[in-house]
Amino acid sequence: MTSSPAPTNHIAHTLLARAHSPDTASQQFTERIKQKPLFLRPTSPSAADNRSRRRHQRLRKKEYFLKHQRPQPLSARKKRSSGLYDLPKEECKYAIFKGLHALWVGYMQEILDLKVSGRSGLVTPASHGAKLVSADYHGAEVEVVRSQCASRVGVKGIVVRDTKFTFVIVTEKDEVKSEL
Numbered sequence: 001m002t003s004s005p006a007p008t009n010h011i012a013h014t015l016l017a018r019a020h021s022p023d024t025a026s027q028q029f030t031e032r033i034k035q036k037p038l039f040l041r042p043t044s045p046s047a048a049d050n051r052s053r054r055r056h057q058r059l060r061k062k063e064y065f066l067k068h069q070r071p072q073p074l075s076a077r078k079k080r081s082s083g084l085y086d087l088p089k090e091e092c093k094y095a096i097f098k099g100l101h102a103l104w105v106g107y108m109q110e111i112l113d114l115k116v117s118g119r120s121g122l123v124t125p126a127s128h129g130a131k132l133v134s135a136d137y138h139g140a141e142v143e144v145v146r147s148q149c150a151s152r153v154g155v156k157g158i159v160v161r162d163t164k165f166t167f168v169i170v171t172e173k174d175e176v177k178s179e180l
Helices: 011-019 022-034 047-067 076-082 094-111 125-134
Strands: 141-143 156-162 167-170 176-179
Touching (some): 011 022, 094 156
Antiparallel strands (some): 141 156, 156 167, 167 176
C-alpha cells in the first residue's frame, strides 16, 4: 500500500508517530485528520443575523408581556353590546328573588350591627347614615313613596339592579320596573 508522505511538522502526525508505527501513523493521519471535514462557525454573526436575533428577542419579550398582562376592563359600550345588563324575561320572577332578599336582610343586620349585638335599636341617619349610603341594595325590598311621576308612587318590589341613579325592581306581579 502506497501512501503519500505525511507532513512531519504537523502536531497530530507527531503524536501518532509516537504511539504507532510510521506506516500506521501516516495512514491514520491521512484518513482521520487530513481528509476529515472541519466545520467552522463564523466568529462573528453578520448584520442580518444580528437583526433577526434582535427581532426574535423583541417578539419573545412582547409575547411574554402580553401573556402576563392583566385584561383591560370592559367599557360601558362593550358591556351594553354584550348584553351583560340584560335581564331575561323568563328569569325575572318575584319568587326567584325572594331568596336574594333573605340574603340581603342578613347582610344589612350584619352591616348595622343588629345581628351581632342582639339589640334591636333604632337605625337613624345620625348613627348609621354612612353605612346605609355605602351599602349594597341588590335584594332589598323597596316601595316608591315619592316621585315626580304619579304612576310610580306605591310600586313595591325587590331590587334586581342598583345603578348610580336608578333601581330596577321586580314586582310581585313579575313585572320589571325601572325607578329613579
